[in-house]
Amino acid sequence: MTDIEEALALLAAPCTDERFFQRALKALALVTQCRWAAFGRPSDVAGKAEVVAFCDLKHTVPGFEFDLEGSPCELIYRQKYPDTHLLFAKDLQTKFPNFQLIKDLGANSYQAELILDDGGNPIGHILVMDPLPQTETMKSKEFFRLLAQRIGVEYKRLLISRELALHKQMIAVTEHLMSFVDDSYTYHVVSKGYESLFNKSSREIVGKSVEQVHGKEVFNDVLKPLLDRTLKGETVQTRVWIHPPHTTPQYMNILHNPYFNEKGNIVGVIVSAHNITDMHAANEKIQQLANHDPLTGMLNRRALFEVMEGKLREQEQAKLQLAVLYIDLDGFQQINDRYGHHQGDKVLRYVASKIKDTAIDSEIVARIGGDEFIVLASFPHGNTYEHYQLKLEDLCDRLNSQLFIDIDIEGQSLPLSASIGHCLVNDATMELSAIISKADKDMYRNKRNERLGLVSMATGFIRQTPSQ
Structure with a gap:
């Protein structure tokens, strides 16, 4: 040779x-x-x-x-x-x-x-x-x-x-959620974090497909689209809910990085995930407190105005017709003064529940202070002014009927009702405060013209006696 x-x-x-x-x-x-x-x-x-x-x-x-x-x-x-x-x-x-x-x-x-x-x-x-x-x-x-x-x-x-071996070693020993998934959606390496989350050893996960580990629905609807994007060369960061067995759903911040072989071909995905369920819950609570009235659970003034801005944009795009109802309770101040804020708060929670029950899915309810409430009504676009007025009158009648009640406090039956004003928005470029003000003025005009007794006789409402 x-x-x-x-x-x-x-x-x-x-x-x-x-x-x-x-x-x-x-x-x-x-x-x-x-x-x-x-x-x-x-x-x-x-x-x-x-x-x-x-x-x-x-x-x-x-x-x-x-x-x-x-x-x-x-x-x-x-x-x-x-x-x-x-x-x-x-x-x-x-x-x-x-x-x-x-x-x-x-x-x-x-x-x-x-x-x-x-x-x-x-x-x-x-x-x-x-x-x-x-x-x-x-x-x-x-x-x-x-x-x-x-x-x-x-x-x-x-x-x-060597780099892959190092990554595998790092992945295997970390408590964070890290894994290597090949281009056939099979786990090759998983961290200790996976073992804790799925209550399985790494040997029970490695060699299994992502679908086998997470379930068909989560794989097809959530994880496969993310893996496919990464296998095409995209680095993907997102937040998703996953549903591991033996525990409650977990909210994850996930980073998918493509992994290239020596020929420059993508052969898999390095997945790094952090469990942010507790942080998400805390943020949700902060958002709830920031946007909702703590007494009634309704939207507060700040959140109401944000929703109104979105509704007005939709009206400008000819997607809906917006109307605003302003509700002010009659007889509440006397209850609050005579029996104190504790009883007054119970009345407000009850009234809020009645308003929520009366409103349909397309209607947004909010408490903007004291005994004052707002209802945003969204009607389909393209009908006549008269049609919208009839819809508004029907909504006002339903609310008046539900809020024409007797409240039982310390053995006393006390009357409660509401004055309601409304504004059909005909100019979507109006200031939010001007729209609310128009509905407010209409409410006070109705309050002056209709006393509590006259309202009950004129409308034929029957007072409701809720169990307190």
Whole structure:
């Protein structure tokens, strides 16, 4: 077997770990008939190079670092494509008198090839040295070039493999929710956080599909769309509810990162998730307190105005017709003054429940202070003014009927009713306060013109006697 045949046989042997580099360097030494061959790369330390693999046909030499300055390797990194080959055929020690390594080895000749990444940037170099002078041939130069390309690919594969192994190790030991899912939606690595959340060991999760772990509905509706976006190259961050068995639904902040193999193809997704259920619940509580009246649970003035702004925009887009009803209780002040705020609060909660029960889904209710309430009514767009007025009168009648009641307090039956004014919004650009003011003025006009007794007789309402 010739040297080139033996070299090719060495390269063809199946090997996907660091041993490949030793075989490749031995093949290079055989082809060039040199004693030493090495694969080096720029070190993380400025001004130094690192020998990743070193082949000495007579001795075993471990990897090491050396100073680039004053060495022939310094010159190889100054080469530019396509001039990536360098040869010092003889007198190496004379040319580089301050480079101690070649003196220690007794090297007299040097030949090297620069290894470039896909962008043309140097990632390393391969070299051979020998005590005797070297002669460059087309065969050795071509072998150098091909081997440099192959080593570059394998080194990139090695780095990615190490990175993935490190990620897997980090994922496996963290208490956070981290996992690696391949492009067939199968778990390859899961963290301890997954074990805690799903009440299963990692061995019971790894090898299972995402659908098997989370269930078909959550996988299809929530997780698969996110994974598919990531497998197309998108980094996706979102917040979703998941429903693990044996526990309540959990709200998760999830980051999906695509994972690329050495060929630049996406082969999976690194998932990092944080359980923010408690934080979400706290935020929901803060939003509830910020937007709702603590006594009745209705929207407060701030939230009402936000909703009104949205409704007015929809009216401008011809999606609806907005109307505002202003409700003020009659007889409440006397109850509050005579029996105190405790009883008054009970009355307000009861009245609020009656208003909520009367309003339909398209109507928004709010308490804006004291015994004053607002109802936002949204009607389908495109009807006549008369049609909307009839709808408003019907809503006012229903509310009046529900709020024409007797309240039982400490054995006393006390009458309670409401005065209601309304404003059909005919100009969606009006100020919110002006719209509320129009409904308020209409309410006071009705309050002046209709006394409590007259209202009950005129409308024929029957007082309701709620159980208190």
